[in-house]
Amino acid sequence: MIGIIHGRWCCLPLAFAFYLRRATLALRSVRIRGRALTFETKFTQAVRLIQSFAGVFPRAPILVVIDSWFRNNGFLKPLRRALGSRAHLLSRLRVNAVLHGLPVAVPGRAGRPRKYGERLGSVKAMQVALRATARTYSLNLFGRVCDVVAAEQVVMLKTLRCQVRVVWVYRRTQWIALVTTDLTLSVSQVIEIYGARWRIEAGFREIKQEIGSAQTQTRNPDAVTNHLHFCMVATTITWIYAASLEQARARRYAAARRTEYAFADLRRSRPRHPKFPHRYSHGAGRLRKTRNFSEENAGAKSCGHSRSPPARYRRLNRSSPSLPGTAAKPACSPCGNCPATKSWHVRSCGPRTGIRQSCRGRTMPKRSSPPAPRSRRDSPSAPG
Known part of the structure; x- marks a missing residue:
């Protein structure tokens, strides 16, 4: 579902379906809970997903924005059979599509009335004739206001078998034709x-990269489905949080002719509990915890190094008999990064990053004594 939040188009993912080819299912190699799957066409899957979503809004009109592959009566007919006349399509029209005028009733003529009027020609031929009647519209497209030259006409389209509104959009050297079955929409x-519609493609990037759906390592069908559902819920909740804000967040990274906020700006601006002021960020397929030690580092200059992180980040904060040299001298600062404790300070400052986490990337001091031999062959006392 796409909508406008603080003047910006956004995509809210609500449902999905896996498409498997008929040849793949014929092998009966794909099973869920021991049951073989049945084949469904893309039209059937799309109608089923839209029908489940439209059941939440039983009286609202449904406008489906699709590409030109779905724009035919094979998709519109089952969709209107399920939802009625409140379902409409909006798509791009092919240049070789043939348009017909509206039928005109002839009084006194026997037989059924005509379904289509006279043949107007192809979309490509009509764009030349309607260019003289085109008007300029000021629209909000792709995050900025621009002037667009367009012309429109209500015609009959045989592939949909109904009246449609065709809009020709003229560029500098090219043009495109859009078609919709909703005649109440303006140009x-x-x-x-x-x-x-491009926000749908951007929504895929938000789910995969920002939320992390592409980082899953599960192979079970139920696990993959649950993982995607959680990622879609997280994306939708983030946009719902953006709609609850009084004003839009400022864009963090400047871009050419782009002033609207990004999805990443919303994730960084979410409220935090005062007892848990940590920041959570996605990276490398997992949720890692970071913390800003700038305030704590201001008063910790006893030995020229930064203070240590909280106790939950330290694996070893006391002398240990298993580590040589740890009982010789205690640490002169909380972080333990001192030449007197050069033999154990690496393990005392974090689970993975070592000294880089607490001492801001400072180099580890060299050992004053050579390391212990690893085997009897490397030992100087071993027989030659």
Whole structure:
């Protein structure tokens, strides 16, 4: 589902379905809970997902923004059979599609009335004739306001077997044609809504990269489905949080002719509990915890090094008989990064990053004595 939040188009993922080919299912190699799957076409899957979503809004009109592959009566007919006349399509029209005028009733003529009017020609031929009647519209497209030259006409389309509104959008050297079955939409609405279709592709990037759905290592069908559902819920909740804000967040990273906020700005601006002021960020496929020690480092200069992180980050904060040299001298600062404790300070400052986590990337001092031999062959006392 796409919508506008603080003047920006966004994509809220609500449902998904896996498409498996008929040849793959014929081998009966894919099973869920011991049951073989049945084949479903892409039209059937799309109608099923839209019908489940439309059941939550039983009276609201449903406008489906699709690409040109779904734009035919094979998709519109089952969709309207399930939802009725409140279901409409918005898509791009092919250049070789043939358009017909509206049927005109002839009084006194016997037989059934005509379904289609006279043949107007192809979309490519009509764009030349309608260019003289085109108007300029000021629209919000791709995050900025721009002027668009467009023309429109209501015609009959045989592939959909109904009246449609066709909008020709003229660029400097190219043009495109958009078609919708909702005749109540204006030219500006048709262009802006179809331009927001790119947010669906951006929504895929948000789920995969920002939330981390592409980092899963599960192979069980139920585990993969649950993981994707959680990622989609996290993305939707983030956009719901953005809608609850009084004003949009400022963009953190500047871009050419882009002033609207990004999805990453919303994740960084979420409220935090005063007892848990830690920041959580996604990276390398897992949720890692970081903390800012700038305030604590201001008063810790006893030995020229930074203070240590909290106790839960330290594996070893006392002398240990298993480590040689640890009982010789105690640490002169909380972090233990002192030449007197050079033999154990690496393990005392974090589970993985070692001294880099507490001492801001400072180099580890060299050992004053050579390391212990690893085997009897390396030992000087071993027989030659």
